[in-house]
Each structure stands twice: as C-alpha cells, then as structure tokens.
Amino acid sequence: MGREERKRPATLRTVARSAGVDVSTVSRVLNGSPEDAARAASRETAEAIREWAARLDYRPNPHAKSLRTQRSNLVGVLVPRLSDVVLATIYEGVEDAAAGHGLATFVMNSHDRPAEQRARTELALSRRVDGLVLGDAHHDGVFAGELAERGVPFVLVSRHAGEHPAVTCDDYRGGRLVAEHFLALGHRRAAVIAGEPFASTGIDRTAGFADRYREEGLDVASVHSGFDTVGGHRAAEQLLAADPRPTALFAVNDFAAIGALGAVRDAGLRPGADVAVAGFNDIPLAAELPVPLTSVRSPMHEMGRRALELLVTVLDGQHPESQRLEPELQVRASTAGQEIVTR
Amino acid sequence: MGREERKRPATLRTVARSAGVDVSTVSRVLNGSPEDAARAASRETAEAIREWAARLDYRPNPHAKSLRTQRSNLVGVLVPRLSDVVLATIYEGVEDAAAGHGLATFVMNSHDRPAEQRARTELALSRRVDGLVLGDAHHDGVFAGELAERGVPFVLVSRHAGEHPAVTCDDYRGGRLVAEHFLALGHRRAAVIAGEPFASTGIDRTAGFADRYREEGLDVASVHSGFDTVGGHRAAEQLLAADPRPTALFAVNDFAAIGALGAVRDAGLRPGADVAVAGFNDIPLAAELPVPLTSVRSPMHEMGRRALELLVTVLDGQHPESQRLEPELQVRASTAGQEIVTR
DNA sequence: CTGAAAGCGCTTACAG
DNA sequence: CTGAAAGCGCTTACAG
Numbered sequence: 128m129g130r131e132e133r134k135r136p137a138t139l140r141t142v143a144r145s146a147g148v149d150v151s152t153v154s155r156v157l158n159g160s161p162e163d164a165a166r167a168a169s170r171e172t173a174e175a176i177r178e179w180a181a182r183l184d185y186r187p188n189p190h191a192k193s194l195r196t197q198r199s200n201l202v203g204v205l206v207p208r209l210s211d212v213v214l215a216t217i218y219e220g221v222e223d224a225a226a227g228h229g230l231a232t233f234v235m236n237s238h239d240r241p242a243e244q245r246a247r248t249e250l251a252l253s254r255r256v257d258g259l260v261l262g263d264a265h266h267d268g269v270f271a272g273e274l275a276e277r278g279v280p281f282v283l284v285s286r287h288a289g290e291h292p293a294v295t296c297d298d299y300r301g302g303r304l305v306a307e308h309f310l311a312l313g314h315r316r317a318a319v320i321a322g323e324p325f326a327s328t329g330i331d332r333t334a335g336f337a338d339r340y341r342e343e344g345l346d347v348a349s350v351h352s353g354f355d356t357v358g359g360h361r362a363a364e365q366l367l368a369a370d371p372r373p374t375a376l377f378a379v380n381d382f383a384a385i386g387a388l389g390a391v392r393d394a395g396l397r398p399g400a401d402v403a404v405a406g407f408n409d410i411p412l413a414a415e416l417p418v419p420l421t422s423v424r425s426p427m428h429e430m431g432r433r434a435l436e437l438l439v440t441v442l443d444g445q446h447p448e449s450q451r452l453e454p455e456l457q458v459r460a461s462t463a464g465q466e467i468v469t470r
Numbered sequence: 471m472g473r474e475e476r477k478r479p480a481t482l483r484t485v486a487r488s489a490g491v492d493v494s495t496v497s498r499v500l501n502g503s504p505e506d507a508a509r510a511a512s513r514e515t516a517e518a519i520r521e522w523a524a525r526l527d528y529r530p531n532p533h534a535k536s537l538r539t540q541r542s543n544l545v546g547v548l549v550p551r552l553s554d555v556v557l558a559t560i561y562e563g564v565e566d567a568a569a570g571h572g573l574a575t576f577v578m579n580s581h582d583r584p585a586e587q588r589a590r591t592e593l594a595l596s597r598r599v600d601g602l603v604l605g606d607a608h609h610d611g612v613f614a615g616e617l618a619e620r621g622v623p624f625v626l627v628s629r630h631a632g633e634h635p636a637v638t639c640d641d642y643r644g645g646r647l648v649a650e651h652f653l654a655l656g657h658r659r660a661a662v663i664a665g666e667p668f669a670s671t672g673i674d675r676t677a678g679f680a681d682r683y684r685e686e687g688l689d690v691a692s693v694h695s696g697f698d699t700v701g702g703h704r705a706a707e708q709l710l711a712a713d714p715r716p717t718a719l720f721a722v723n724d725f726a727a728i729g730a731l732g733a734v735r736d737a738g739l740r741p742g743a744d745v746a747v748a749g750f751n752d753i754p755l756a757a758e759l760p761v762p763l764t765s766v767r768s769p770m771h772e773m774g775r776r777a778l779e780l781l782v783t784v785l786d787g788q789h790p791e792s793q794r795l796e797p798e799l800q801v802r803a804s805t806a807g808q809e810i811v812t813r
Numbered sequence: 814c815t816g817a818a819a820g821c822g823c824t825t826a827c828a829g
Numbered sequence: 830c831t832g833a834a835a836g837c838g839c840t841t842a843c844a845g
Contacts, residue, residue, distance in 0.1 A: 191838035534822035
C-alpha cells in the first residue's frame with residue numbers, strides 16, 4: 128500500500144508507440160468525435176489503437192485536456208446546506224444529469240451568507256469550473272447580478288432571483304393549493320410560517336397562500352422564521368398566541384412544519400384535530416411522522432436534473448427560459464380533521 | 471451575459487511581462503513556498519510582482535499546475551447516499567477539513583451497490599484524484615482490498631473494513647451504552663433492529679448491545695433491516711410479534727428507530743411508556759419528535775474532519791492508525807418510562 | 814488516411 | 830537574485 132507503488136498511467140504517447148502511430152492519430156481515434164475518428168485512421172489502425180489503449184488501461188489525463196481545450200467539464204454547485212435533505216436531493220439530481228453529460232460536479236455550502244457565497248464562488252472559479260448551479264440565490268439578486276455582469280455562466284435552482292435562468296417549483300401555485308385545501312376544510316383563520324425573507328421559495332409560497340385567502344376576503348397573519356424545526360416551533364408559538372387563534376398553520380417547509388407540530392402539542396392542542404398543519408417539499412419523513420404531515424410535494428430531484436440541463440444550454444451560448452415545475456398536494460392526517468395512526 | 475464576454479484570465483506570462491521579469495521568477499514568488507519566494511527575487515521585485523498579480527487578478531491555472539506536478543489536490547468522496555443526513559454531515563466535515571489543506575472534494579453516491587462503488591471510484595481515479603474517502607465500505611473488505619492492492623491512497627469513514635485506515639465512531643461501545651441504559655431501566659427482554667448486514671456500524675452496535683446483555687445471562691433477538699424508516703418499521707413489527715414481546719427496542723440508526731416508533735404505535739402501544747425505543751447518531755430531528763428519541767450521539771462532522779486529516783497523512787506516505795471516536799448517550803422520552811411533551 | 818509541430822500554463826532542475 | 834529551457838499530456842490547425 129502507498130502511493131510509491133502506483134505506476135504512472137498510460138498516456139497518448141505510450142499507446143502511440145505501442146501501436147506504431149503518431150500521438151495525434153491516437154488522440155483522434157480515442158478522444159475525438161466519431162467522424163474525427165473515422166477519417167483519422169483506417170479501420171485496422173483504429174482497431175489496433177483501441178486494443179492497445181484497453182490493454183494499457185489508457186485514460187485521458189483531464190488536466191492536460193482541460194489545459195489545452197480551456198474547458199474543465201467541471202461544474203460548481205452552491206447550496207445553503209448539504210445536510211438539508213431538500214438541497215441534498217436537488218444536488219443528487221444535478222449530479223445524475225451531469226454524469227450524463229460527462230461533467231463532474233462539486234458542491235459547497237454557503238450557509239446563505241453572502242460572504243461565503245462570494246468566497247465559495249471565487250474558489251470554484253479559480254478551479255476553472257465551466258459554470259455554476261446556485262441553490263442559494265437571495266431574492267435581491269445582487270450576487271447573481273454581479274456574476275451575470277462578469278459573464279460567468281450559471282443557473283439558479285430551487286430559488287429564483289431577477290431574470291436569471293432558474294428552475295424552481297411553482298411555489299406560488301403550491302401556496303394556493305394549501306390555501307384551497309384549508310378553505311375546503313372550513314378554516315377561516317389561517318397563518319403562515321414564512322421562512323427566511325430572502326428566499327423566493329418562502330416569499331412565493333406565502334404570496335400564493337395569502338392571495339387565495341384574500342380572494343375570500345380573508346387576511347392571514349404571517350411571521351418569518353428559520354427553515355429549521357426550531358424556527359418553525361418559535362414562529363408557531365407566536366402565531367398560536369393570537370386571539371382568536373388560527374385554526375390552520377401553513378409552514379413553507381417541512382422542517383418548520385415539524386417544529387410547528389411540536390408547538391401545537393406544547394399548547395395542549397392536537398395537530399390535525401384542533402389545529403391543521405401543512406408543510407412544503409414532502410420530504411420522505413413527512414409521511415412517517417406519528418401524525419403524518421400534509422405537505423406540498425416539490426420535484427426536488429427533477430429540479431436538480433433540469434437545472435443542470437439548463438446550464439448545459441447556457442454553456443452552449445443560449446439564453447434559455449426559466450422553468451417552473453408543478454407542485455402536488457399530499458393530504459395526510461395533520462390536516463385531516465382527526466388523528467389517524469400512521470400507516 | 472454569456473461566455474463570449476469572458477476575457478481570458480491572467481497567466482504567469484501576463485504578469486511576468488507587466489513586471490518585466492521571467493515567468494519562472496513570478497512562479498516562485500507567487501506560487502512557491504515562502505523560502506522559495508524569498509530567494510527568488512529581491513524585496514522590491516517581489517513586491518512589484520505581487521502588485522501586478524493583484525491588479526491583473528491573477529489566479530494560477532490548476533490544470534496546468536496539476537499537469538506539471540502530477541498532483542490534483544482533489545479528493546473523491548464516496549457515500550451510500552448524500553440525502554442521508556448522517557452522510558451529508560460527515561461529508562461537510564470532510565469538506566471543511568479539505569478546504570484547510572487547499573484540497574477540493576467531490577462526492578458521489580454509491581447506493582451501497584458494489585457495481586456503483588467500482589464505477590464511481592474509477593471515475594474519480596480517471597479524474598486523477600490524489601486520494602479517496604470512502605463512507606460506504608462493506609464489511610467483507612473486498613473492494614477496499616482491491617484498492618489497497620492497486621496502491622490507491624484512501625481512508626474509510628463511518629464504517630471500517632479489514633485493517634484499512636478508518637475513522638469511525640466506537641460503535642461497539644455505543645451499543646453497550648444503550649444496553650446499560652435499558653438494563654438500568656429494568657428491561658430484561660430487549661431486541662435489536664440491526665441494519666444492513668454489510669455495514670460495520672450495524673454489526674458493531676448490535677454486538678456491543680448483545681454482549682452487554684449476555685453478561686447478564688440474557689439473550690437478545692435481532693433482525694436485519696434497511697437503514698431507513700420503512701425498514702425499521704417492518705423490523706419492529708416482526709420483533710413485537712414475539713411472545714413474550716420485548717419491552718425495549720434498539721435500532722442501530724435513528725431513521726430505523728423512527729420507523730420503530732411508528733410500529734409501536736400501530737401495535738396500540740405507547741413508545742416510552744410501554745416499549746422503550748432507542749436509536750443511533752442523534753440526528754437533529756431526534757430531539758424534535760413528538761416523543762423525543764433517545765439516541766447515541768456520534769460525532770459525525772468530526773469524523774469527517776478526521777478522515778480527511780487521516781487521508782492527508784496517507785498521501786504523505788505514512789501508514790496511520792485508525793481512530794475510534796467516543797459516542798455519547800442522549801436519554802430522552804422514548805426510553806423515559808413515561809411520555810414527556812417535547813421541550 | 815497519417816504525421817510533425819505548436820502551444821495550453823505551469824514548475825523546476827540547471828546555469829550563471 | 831534571475832533567466833532560459835524542458836516538459837507534464839493533451840488537441841488541432843497545417844501539410845501532405
């Protein structure tokens with residue numbers, strides 16, 4: 128064991144010598160397009176080259192290739208936190224799609240802090256990524272604007288900002304879906320746990336929800352919060368203290384909703400029976416909770432895939448349209464009017 | 471916007487010309503060690519070079535550097551699933567530590583499938599990573615053995631296999647801690663939801679638990695399961711069907727434990743009151759559940775950090791010892807003997 | 814169909 | 830203290 132025993136990998140030159148041809152021929156046959164390969168060598172020569180390449184376990188050196196072509200086939204991905212299952216799942220989608228394009232990705236956490244966003248982006252750029260997928264855009268669009276100004280190819284995912292190409296869930300529509308569900312259940316006093324004010328997800332989900340209630344002539348209280356359980360718990364406490372107290376709570380993400388469930392219980396109320404609670408994203412855990420959580424399913428993996436595909440078109444010089452994917456309401460016991468035992 | 475507007479970044483040559491010196495001098499001043507830099511140019515020359523570099527926003531081209539030095543400063547990380555918060559958190563630790571060494575990391579999912587482990591590893595190797603951090607080792611050690619055979623530098627994290635350098639939690643000890651806790655509560659009939667049979671985590675946690683019970687002359691039933699909620703639910707159902715039924719369940723990870731909580735409820739029993747349930751890892755959610763989950767805290771982030779540090783010593787040609795980090799039992803309502811409202 | 818040459822942007826002995 | 834040169838492993842006009 129130990130690097131000392133690793134022998135140098137085969138190079139174009141190694142296989143060229145073995146096959147008795149020039150390196151340029153080997154390059155065309157092995158790494159060129161099919162047409163290139165076809166006109167670069169006779170069938171037999173090509174055959175021989177491929178055989179030697181296999182025997183010597185030749186693998187193109189990506190550094191040499193990138194240096195020469197000025198293309199790294201690397202894309203940088205920025206997320207607030209990878210340990211958030213929503214972002215991790217989106218990233219899995221990005222990675223899947225990237226593999227299909229021969230691209231490698233690397234992720235970094237920005238913790239939603241502008242200084243870190245900048246630092247991580249510069250790091251990616253100094254690593255010569257071909258482009259970026261940003262999952263942590265702030266709604267003000269300042270940072271994205273700077274990148275666009277500099278001509279850096281990028282797309283946004285999960286959150287949109289300004290007019291930059293983005294793949295998101297139709298969060299506004301998702302918010303409306305929850306409002307309609309609540310209204311159908313007869314809830315006239317509803318409130319929103321709105322998440323961070325800089326994220327378009329929370330903004331749009333809240334707006335869709337509030338607009339639908341407004342159409343019925345009803346106002347909804349809303350309070351900002353962290354996207355985590357603790358934030359949701361606190362926000363729910365605050366909202367439940369109102370008089371008259373709301374009978375339904377919409378948290379703009381599932382972790383905040385789980386916190387809200389706790390707050391409802393702490394107030395001596397039964398989630399589902401006394402206070403309806405709905406979340407957003409439909410993470411796998413939502414269905415497994417003791418009181419299964421009603422949630423809006425957002426196609427996280429698919430969003431990631433599409434974002435990467437969108438980036439590919441940007442790298443191709445196009446100026447693609449943003450995409451909004453359809454959300455879907457999953458009704459469960461937390462809004463069912465009575466407690467239902469899981470499964 | 472668009473890549474057409476991006477101007478070529480400054481190179482060593484650009485700044486050399488501006489400063490009126492040779493590229494080799496610039497290289498030594500900018501990218502060499504402090505001593506190199508000192509003896510490469512007079513203070514004024516060095517000063518001038520640095521000034522020009524800053525003005526031109528010079529950043530060393532990593533591909534050229536890697537090509538020349540045969541070192542990529544890249545490490546590949548393999549995990550079963552990044553959307554598992556345990557692995558995501560470990561990865562965050564790896565990444566943090568890597569940044570401190572000027573290394574970049576990229577993660578890939580293997581889904582615990584040998585074919586994917588191999589494919590992803592080959593991909594990483596063809597990208598010329600300097601080394602690997604494997605979070606998905608199988609206990610048989612076959613794959614790790616092959617890598618060692620080939621002289622590929624790597625370390626294991628979270629799970630160990632064979633004698634390969636690994637950073638893990640002391641899982642055996644963690645299992646014992648739970649057993650001791652259960653015994654102190656008077657539970658004589660306990661059972662284990664043991665996880666996948668190929669993971670050292672589940673194996674060791676189960677062994678530690680069972681050994682401690684055996685010391686009291688007691689046997690424990692155990693059944694393998696997936697590491698997810700569904701797997702835990704099924705396994706718990708099976709265990710609870712025994713006659714006499716166990717009064718305490720130890721699930722080797724928190725998601726399986728959450729599934730077990732559901733199964734306990736479905737059986738008309740109260741978690742904590744009728745059946746004690748404990749998990750492992752102490753994910754953030756554990757404390758936020760309606761019945762907060764007793765769990766063994768494993769230092770996930772720290773494990774990731776240490777694994778990277780260990781890899782650095784391996785890359786340095788050393789043959790370091792494996793490390794086992796201390797687990798810590800967090801007692802909560804799910805084993806408290808009575809239901810306690812969250813927070 | 815095939816080859817010879819230049820060059821991507823670095824580092825590092827070698828010389829002075 | 831500083832420079833000139835070679836070379837890492839590729840790709841791609843240019844020639845034939």
